[in-house]
Amino acid sequence: xxxxxxxxxxxxxxxxxxxxxxxxxxxxxxGLFWYQQHAGEAPTFLSYNVLDGLEEKGRFSSFLSRxxxxxxxxxxxxxxxxxxxxxxxxxxxxxxxxxxxxxKLIIKP
Amino acid sequence: xxxVSQTPKYLVTQMGNDKSIKxxxxxxxxxxxxxxxxxxxxxxxxxxxxxxxxxxxxxVPNRFSPKSPDKAHLNLxxxxxxxxxxxxxFCASSQGVREVLIxxxxxxxGPGTRLTVL
Numbered sequence: 001x002x003x004x005x006x007x008x009x010x011x012x013x014x015x016x017x018x019x020x021x022x023x024x025x026x027x028x029x030x031g032l033f034w035y036q037q038h039a040g041e042a043p044t045f046l047s048y049n050v051l052d053g054l055e056e057k058g059r060f061s062s063f064l065s066r067x068x069x070x071x072x073x074x075x076x077x078x079x080x081x082x083x084x085x086x087x088x089x090x091x092x093x094x095x096x097x098x099x100x101x102x103x104k105l106i107i108k109p
Numbered sequence: 110x111x112x113v114s115q116t117p118k119y120l121v122t123q124m125g126n127d128k129s130i131k132x133x134x135x136x137x138x139x140x141x142x143x144x145x146x147x148x149x150x151x152x153x154x155x156x157x158x159x160x161x162x163x164x165x166x167x168x169v170p171n172r173f174s175p176k177s178p179d180k181a182h183l184n185l186x187x188x189x190x191x192x193x194x195x196x197x198x199f200c201a202s203s204q205g206v207r208e209v210l211i212x213x214x215x216x217x218x219g220p221g222t223r224l225t226v227l
Contacts, residue, residue: 033215041220041221042113042199042218042219042220042221043152043218044218045215045216045217048215085150087152089152091214095214096154096165097154097216099151099152099153101149101150101151102150
């Protein structure tokens, strides 16, 4: 079956750096997405990786290793507004998005 | 000028009732989706339409019927509501087929409809 694994919850301190990991097993691979979802709101797009390596976008970076079925989202200079759930999603060979359950990130002052 | 809008935002109803959720996107996208997010926060795709035609129909009870009058709208009608239907339902849209083939199709989500069945 298809599977996306992420930690359920993480806690970090304002101003620090946090890495949220995602491992996946899917039938085929057409890219990996990271979405941010604040409580009670819709998911919003953060990043897309289809090739191995690191994609940097401001305070957020996303890394992909296709051979390991692994990605991480790196958040730097954490702010209180970064408290949210971070969803990893993989597009499979049928171009369908398979979603992880999300990682709830709690930022403490 | 909301990109993807849904109505209503909250819906509380009794078991056995029939209800509809409306979705509209003004992004000019070709593809629209309905997702269900349950209490465990898993996002599960229910339907996908491309240019008014159904392209994905996951294992969803027949009580759920999507209707796409045009490519900017995808409404969800639910018959004979059950307790297990309680969830947040998200509508989303994306550019469509070409981007899907490239594998880079970013989806834009509506604000969600919180359905509570009593």
